[in-house]
Amino acid sequence: MGLKNTGFNSKLIHSGGIKDPLGSAVTPIYQTSTFSFKSAKHGSQCFSGESDGYIYTRIGNPTILDLERTMADLENGFGGIATSSGMGAVNTVYLTYLSSGDHVVCTEAVYGPSRGVLENVYPKFGIEASFVNTSELKAVKEAIQPNTKLIFLESPANPTMQITDVVAVSELAHKNNIPVCIDNTFASPYLQKPLDLGADIVLHSMTKFINGHADIVAGMIVTKTEEDFKKLRPMMVNLGCNMDPNQAFLTRRGLKTLSIRIDKAQENCIKVADYLESHPKVAWVKFPGLKSHPQYELAKKQMSGPGAMISFGLNGGYKAGEKMMNNVQLALLAVSLGGIETLIQHPASMTHSKLTIAGKLKAGITDDLVRLSVGIEDVEDIINDLDQALKDV
């Protein structure tokens, strides 16, 4: 799958490898639902797999394939499966590996709906889940049952910024013949390559850092092996949670600048984290780049940088956080993350509001937790904005 020996930045620009017959520098948007066959025999060969020609956009499309190949290259995986959204990727993985009577071990602090569907939808199909603090290997070990068919991790976790040791959990899982899937949305392959650390499947909400411009919703699954790819791909096609070619084009375009965007956002975030940690009205800050983070050393080991997401709490609890969120002027009070603009939100009442109160508390999604996605604006402006927002809280 091309460009294996080039650096990450060259892959960002050149991976994909769809050659346009007219020589366009950028892979065009093949905005078509269907593709004509050269003959009836060719059509039947496309369906049987004897020919790799295109059939129908839900099954495959050159613009989408370009993005799938690029993401597989960046994650050092076998192949990519693009989905209409991050949740499309999450559910494709759940439905592929879990059947009635099966059990999944899931990081307790994951994106709200990734946990919410396991609590509210999958039980009606006879699938059960345990939500544990996967940063403690012992907790993962104790949660594994004879019917455990998947370990689902998110690291760094949304919104607690907990870090899971991917090497250790993967070793444990493989001893028990359980595949490991990790949601790599918060880090992106620029900062963390879970397949190299031992995971079997990696997924993304590409709505976030991968696209980076807050103008599309998209998802991606990358597998380490052909075997897992062949299990997952038909599930996505049959569910119909495929990507649209226009969405693929925009995502591929945004992806080209992933490293320079993350470098700048991360540089800003390190300064913002220092600012918040030294602010008298701030009770606590969770950011993997701070020595106070409980898994600071592990983050340094398995990630090449701490990223651009912070969670923090104010001395005045939710009331103070609410006031601060209403006071920001440069940052947007909005969910989502990983874009070029700074965003602030309150997980307990927004992104994670559907979880039970007990579940939220056990996972560390406390009422005082405010989440900040640091953008690429001038860092002085971000800090000045937070400073004025904190004045009367």
Ligand code: LCS
């Ligand atoms: N995984 C993670 C870690 C996420 O943060 C999200 C969305 C998803 C999966 C789902 O992706 P989507 O379907 O939205 O593309 N996270 C959001 C958040 O924190 N705020 O708004 C959406």
